[in-house]
Structures are given as C-alpha cells and as structure tokens.
Amino acid sequence: MKDSLDLSAAQEALAAQPFSKLLGTRLVAFGKGEAVLELDIRDDLRQQNGFVHGGVLGYAADNALTFAAGSAAGAHVLTSGFTIDYLRPADGTLLRAHAHVVRAGRTRVVCRCDLSTLDAKGTQTLCAVAQGTIAVRAS
Template sequence: MSVADLATARRLLAAQPFSVLLGARLVTFGDGAATLELDIRDDLRQQNGFVHGGVLGYAADNALTFAAGAVVGSRLLTAGFTIDYLRPADGSVLRAHAQVVRAGRIRVACRCDLYSVDGGGEQTLCAVAQGTAITVGAAAEAGEQGI
C-alpha cells in the first residue's frame, strides 16, 4: 500500500502512541522527503537543559522512515540508523527533515538533518543521521533466514 498524501501519513503518525506522547507532528511529506517537528518542552531535556539525545534519535528514526515511506509505501520498519550530535539542541521546536538517498525494492537509504528552531524561526543544525528502512515482507524473510 502506498502512502499517497500528507493526511494519510499524519494518520499513521497519530497511530503511534509514543509519537502522540511526544507531541510529534508531520509537517511535510512526499517526493521522497518528510519533515517531523515537536515542541521542545522541559520534560524532554536532560540534566544540562538541552534536548535529550534520545528525543533527537526518535525524531531522526521516524523522519527517516516516513521519508522512505513516501517512496515505497507504509509497510516499513527501520533497519538501522546512526546519528551524530553536532551541538546541543535548544530552542522552541525540534525539526527533523529526512530525504531519500536511494530507494531499492526492499531497502531505502535516507539522510536526516535535525535542527533546533528558536522563537524567531532561526534554525540551528544540531545533528545529522542516516539510516535505512526495510519493507515489512523483506524484514520477515530476513528474520526467517537469521539475518
């Protein structure tokens, strides 16, 4: 099944209880890209006052997979991703913008830039991630083969 539009993708995001807990929203979707945002709240910060790295990891993971879904459909799982933290995230909004790098039939490679956005709308790059998503049927086959 192909995810055809932003409204459908938003319904899929809303079906993820953890995404609802964080208050994540999908602001763009399509043409091999997706942008996920969430408001930076005090309960998402670590002990030094910056956004916790796990929140950035969540945003990268979901944005990468939604970007992949914009190309191959909604039956995907994250196969893996890496993230590099460039500077502490602070501000009022966390924005994760992901773009497909290469889409195969089974595996889709993507990259994601994560920005903290201040009250005036200025973005600061705080992390970069890259990862792959795999179609659900391929994931099941890989599990049967012990991969």
C-alpha cells in the same frame, strides 16, 4: 493502513503511534521522498544540562527517516538501522527533523536526516545528522 501514503494517511499513521502522541509530534511535510517532523521543545524533553535529550533527537531521526522512505516505497516499511551524529547541544523552542531518500531499492531504502532547532526568533540551528536503512516489508 493503505499501501501507498499521502500526507493525510501518513499523519494518521503518526497519530496511531502512542509515543509520538505523547511527545506531540507533527508530520508537516510528506511526499516525493521527503518527510518533515516537528515537535515543540518542552522542559520535560530536556536532560540535566537543559538541552534536548539525545533520545528525543534519535526518536525524531528514526521516525523522519522511516516516513521519508515510506513516501517512496509505500506504507510497509520498518527501520532496520540508523546512525546519528550529534553536532551541538539542541536548544530552542522547536525541533525539526527533515529526512530525504538517498536511494530507494526494492527491499531497502537509504535516507538522510537533518535535525535542527528553531529559537523564538525563528533562527534555525543544525544540531544533528542521521542516516538510516529502512527495510521494505512484503505487503
């Protein structure tokens, strides 16, 4: 993988993640300290009450946070930790995770992420927020 990333290289990195392929995740925006991931909400991603499973939201937040950091700090980044607050049950047809860099340092990058669902009419509903610290590895 290249040291610096553009949208195409970042999409290749996402495609190299077997779990992301399993979920059908798409990287639809990348660069200048931001990243947007999307995935279609399917029945097999729901929990027993019919809402999107919290683990799916956590996955989306984790990946979006790290891709946002990578757009600012390069390809050699790893999540060192994140927190997520679930605001309301996630339901709809599409899950969108939009992350941006809050502060990029030499060894770590702090990012925030909004997780929203879209329904069939295109109405967007904020369902969770996350904040993470991303470690910059020596290349």
